[in-house]
Amino acid sequence: MSIEWETVIGLEIHVQLMTKTKLFSGAATEYGAAPNVQACGIDIGLPGVLPVLNEAALTMAIKFGLSIGANIAHKSVFARKNYFYPDLPKGYQISQFEHPIVQGGSILFDLEGGARKHVNITRAHLEEDAGKSLHEDFDGFSGIDLNRAGIPLIEIVSEPELRSAKEAVAYLKAIHTLVRYLEISDGNMQEGSFRCDANVSIRPKGEAKLGTRAEIKNVNSFRFVEKAINYEINRQIDILENNGTITQETRLYDANKDETRSMRTKEEANDYRYFPDPDLLPVIVEKEFIERVRTTLPELPREKAERFAKDYALSVYDANVLTSTRELADFFEATLKASNGSEAKLCANWVMGELLGALNKTSLDISNSPISAERLAKLVERMSDKTISGKIAKSIFDKLWTSTDSVDEIIEKDGLKQVTDNSAIEAIIDKVIAENPTQTQDYKSGKDKLFGFFVGQVMKASQGKANPDLVNELLKQKLS
Ligand code: ADP
Ligand code: MG
Secondary structure, eight states, rough: OOOOEEEEEEEEEEOOOOSSSSSEEEEEOOOOTTTTOOOOOOTTTTTTOOOOOOOHHHHHHHHHHHTTTEOOOSEEEEEEEOOTTOTTTTTTTEEEESSOEEEEEEEEEEEEGOOOEEEEEEEEEEEEEEOOOTTTTOSOOOEEEEESTOOOOEEEEEOOOOSSHHHHHHHHHHHHHHHTTTTOOOTTTTTTTTTEEEEEEEEETTTOOOOOOEEOOOOOOOHHHHHHHHHHHHHHHHHHHHTTTOOEEEEEEEETTEEEEEEEEEEGGGGGEEOOOOSOOOOEEHHHHHHHHHHTTOOOOOOOOOHHHHHOOOHHHHHHHHTTSSSHHHHHHHHHTTTTOOHHHHHHHHHHIIHHHHHHHHHHHHOOOOHHHHHHHHHHHHTTSSSOHHHHHHHHHHHHOOOOOOOHEEEETTTOOBBOOOHHHHHHHHHHHHHHHHHHHHHTTTOTHHHHHHHHHHHHHHTTTTTTHHHHHHHHHOOO
């Protein structure tokens, strides 16, 4: 008998907040400084120092909470989470436990193939990051860099409502997009500003009780999250189908071997001896403060995507790609606005296709695009008004990438205007027919497929400049 298994996943996402200074100290947070130059007495836990809450971090956490429709706690409490680790000099991490700042809320996002998923968020709490152990460059030793110690994080905890690795990644991407829209985090995964722990369990389909979970720690790319979860699902199925039991534990994903392996058995909350931090007062947030933060919310990714789909008649897929970052969405709208009433779909295709492709290839960001929205708009406009064909537009695009010439200058200089003059095209057609008597004969005796050959020849003879619609129309006349 083979059992059908259901996968259950809950994510804990750590998001570094983009504050200038740390959660409880005035030390700088900028990434990439020499080790230990951005760690003050508070961050390294010298005796006698006192933490002071950074209001900017609190504001960012509230902003996140409002964006997911969560309850913002009137009173939240910082607690000490006690554990020993070399990168944690105080011997405890300041976090929130029983009274987190953000409680509840949810997020809606699209899945591949058109389905939508709604996931409830349990909580998001403020906490400080730990330092970093450095193993390279220290033969037989470990180095400790405390620059990261005390950097503010929000930890976003989801309900165990995700049902596959793909859903987990889609959820993770939706949160990633959201925190960047809110401008509370740069979301840089390589630098560790956005990391996630995936809790994975399986249970027989139809079973209400949750299975025992494994927690996969700190996976730092979307692709690895998907792979790690899928590996873990198969590992657990294998154990259960061979009458084994799953141990509740923390596991690490090894990307080189594409496997997870046990790191330690999982602590329970009471192992941490949480208690309210006596150095910090409870945080009281007044309604007026929350409302003031609410006024700073931008149009959210979901709202923007829905508006794009509706107002510009774009597919859900296109709307999601174009709104994946605020910068890209702005670029698209600027292109459309400057393109003199060209079709939104055409603008969308060129932004998503040619432009994103070229940016990817050169590892450039949209904000550093060599082609501005205005120049791309002109290119789209010239396709729209039939001055040039799509094919010619591609070659102009390549020229725009490396020169500062305008679209019209390139069209003029290179003589790229589309030929829309019937007699000119007819002359080319006559020549092509004359040069290909066998094909003409075959076509006339029923080999319809050869039509494409003639279109190709005429386009080639015109160096791509003949208007394709006209070529089709005139060819049909001439060949019939
Ligand atoms: P911690 O991991 O710190 O002990 P929780 O017990 O609150 O914290 O759970 C953390 C995450 O694990 C949440 O995202 C939750 O949805 C998820 N989770 C809890 N139980 C399971 C389970 N049996 N299977 C999968 N995910 C789970
Ligand atoms: Mg956990």
